[in-house]
Amino acid sequence: MNEPAKTWSVPDSLIGKRIPKMDAPDKASGRTRYIQDLEIPGALHGKILRSTRVHARILSIDTSAAKALAGVHAVITAADVPWQRPIGVGRDHLPLKADRVLSLRDEIAAVAADSEAIAEAALKLIRVVYEPLPVLATTIAASAPGAPRLHPDRPDNVAMTFDYAQGDLAQGEAESDVVVEDVFRLHYVTHCCMGVSGVIAEFDPSGNLLLYSNTQVPFLHKREFAELLGIDPGRIRIIQPPIGGGFGSKLDIYPFEPIAIFLAGITKRPVKLVFTREEEFIASPTRQPVLLKLRSGCRKDGTLTFRDVETVHDNGAYTSWGATTPFVMMQTISSLYRVPHCKYRTVAVYTNNPYAGSFRGYGNLQATFAVEAHMDKLAEAVGMDGLAFRLKNAQHPGEVTPQGMHFKSCGLKECLTTAAQRSDFLRKQAENRSRWNDPDPVKRGIGMASMLHVGGGAKIYPSDGCGTILKIDDFAHVTLITGASEIGQGSETVLAQLVCEELGLPMTAVTVVNNDTDITPWDVGVHASRTTFIAGNSAIGAARKAKRKILEAAAAKTGNRIDELGLAGGFITASSGEKLFELAKFLRSLHFSDKADLVMTSFYYEPPSRHQDKQFKGDVSAAYAWATQVCEIELDTETGIVRLLKVTGAHDVGRVLNRLGIEGQIEGGIVMGQGYALTEDLRVEAGVIRNPNFRDYKLVTAPEIPEMDISFIETMDGEGPQGAKGVGEAPAICIAAAVANAIHNATGTRITALPFAPENVYRALHGASEPPVWNAA
């Protein structure tokens, strides 16, 4: 029988092409089965009773009425799991609270029932008696002498401290002709993933645990759950259904996950626990709120001399990743521009507020907001324009910063000049300024900010690696099994693309398997803009092994050297381009020989990066991403409304792999940055979230999205997959800083507190605001 003819339509190279996301048709047509859609036979529905008090002693919990409700299978409290252990980054958090609640989200009891409605009805029947305790609503209150301890082992309520220094601050100050100082206040926002948090837990009769989970870090979680349950991590399997966004929120372990596991263990049934939207607002993490004092100096010629930073992090009731954002903040302080002398100090203080987790940008939005305000301020003080001032202090390729970061490739200067030219920055800046005193209440402003972020992984854990298994069947179909999780960012598409590029196959020839810890190789998780870089290098490694194997076999047949052969368009080709064998046919012929060993494994193990030492010095990433964004705004001085009209961005992305994917990342990141700057504001008052809903928590809507002009600066990073760097977080980082500078350009008023919501801006313009003051205890 003749083989069916195959039609390959493979262009020369896939790199830089616009490739639709592989999961897009399913998502657009509603076929994707998220965790909400998974119906496990026999599953019960879990619900959590949360505290109604911000800070209180639990005197008693009466679950008898709830237990008696028909359809209820279990009602548990801390008393039912005396062996539970503290969880989370700080290991300071019991899943079910025993005698005290420290914040409004605190978990007191949980129910497993036949339906969500029954579970909810049961929650209403649980009676909790509290004895109120004084609420520590601010870091000042929590630091006051005699303030109640929130955690017994922390007499001063300090959760964490960070101290970093380089050079000699006194010398830096002495050499300065200009010194400026400001206090900045960064507010609470939250991720608002369309896919809320959720988990399904199920034990098999031998006690093996299966979790369907929206986590971003399946392999690390295996270990944490194992510790919690006192079982071998090998007995835990995590399957990730398609995840509706992560943005960092699913990077830590949270009480609802152990609680679902407890319920599954006790009822011996699968238990599904998925948040409501209100719960997602109340009980998923926030971005780290920060109070930051910055002192900076420069010489008359515009050379930066020093930076001195102190921050207070409101840690909330428990410690998650938010407390550790200084790792990233100090990189921006010390190394976004060349500054010889730096000091950085953070104190994270426990309060009764919600606690912060990791969130796209990881402290960098906060640090960049402060640093870029001072870049403008110093430039003005020495009579330079903001562009020239930044260029004078910008990093360049080859630089090793005092913090130990090595910028093997660095496109900051190109980013600055490109964004400035394309936005006509200097001309517009001067024109806007000249209109300060004209009678039109509606002003225009333009502002610039740059950023530095890890773009080649981040050595946060002992390893930053990712494994790949790649198999090719005898129809030349590739299955790429990768440790890297897809959370909507498009990683599976770009990984498939990198493999196709090596093997000369079309995108349709690849299936990606990436969501089952029993199948996929180890990976450290989706975070730190690392997946394309790390998992991409790993996938390329496996594809190259396969390619070599195929070409070796072909060379044996044709007598060529393997470097005279290639893979293109589904064929094994000669250097002349002549098609020698159809790849699928060739693989089938191999199949009937002893050479059909087409399962490859590869680890990108490790990227050439170094863990920071005790002084926070180290080259933590194999590559660094850069960007400059220019924001143009319109500001109505009679209402305080700021409209973001246009963003001109220039991004050092190493190289564009999937153009459609990178545009999506950058556009989405800009909108997230816009929300942070202008509209999003999680209002926490005395520990209570006042607006846990989309009516009063304002996400940016379609008509508000600005015009965007994005340029890619391709610095072809030597270590990057096909030269690329990570860009997942970069686009969200500069917007608030650039908008702040634009507001100053429009009005002459510098606002140092976020968000730029209408009333806040109006108050600042009319002298009716309370600018942030430094009140660290």
Next chain:
Amino acid sequence: MLRAGDVTVLAGGTDLMPQTQAGRLRFRPVLMNVRRVPELKGIAEDNGVVRIGALVTITELLDSALVRERLNLLWQACDHFASDQIRNAATIGGNLCNASPAGDTLVPLLALEARVVLAAKPNGTLQIRRVPLAQFLLGPGRSCRGLTELLAAVEVPLPGAGFVGEFYKHGTRPGLDISTISIAAGARRDGAVLRDVRIAFGAVAPTVIRAPRAEAALEGHRADAATLEAAVQAALAEIHPISDVRASDWYRRELIHNMLKRVLTHVCKL
């Protein structure tokens, strides 16, 4: 069904559903869907009065040439209303019966001196009463509609020829927002002098309100900067805004001050 009185009326459900979901409201034993009652639909003019059926949706108001041309103040308010999806479901009757001080159609309707038509059938015969909007609204979420009454329609007398109005809504974003404050203002110019001055506000008092003293400061006067300022000052004495999660009372006052001036400047073509 209504006669028994223990009924929740369902129109578009865009207030009802979120309110019950949030636990702020409980359905009564009977949920009565009125969406297919033909008598509650339609927009028609008769003898200088436009009758808008309670079930008319915001989208239908926007699509109506009569509303756009003759009740433009109401049309503008609809143009600031929620999003397309909500506009397709939300009815004018629901907006009125919900009686929110921030209800967007209520502000122009008040300025246009509309009255609501309430219908009941206590003993088999239809009883109709007409109530001016200002008397219909009693407080946040409260109206004088009896438990056994249905809002059948709202009647709006056509403003005189040459009447120009402007609606302003302040929210933090262009769509999908509840008014922080809203203003409906209109007048007719008789040479240099203003006539038929109407000013109404949303979200600055327990109900939407008219501003009679501000109107009086303009009525029969020449439209100049000093008169406008006097009207704005009069208006500030008539509002009682509160502080809530959306805005402080101070900011609401500032907005009324600045934006009433801006709206009046446009209306008076200063």
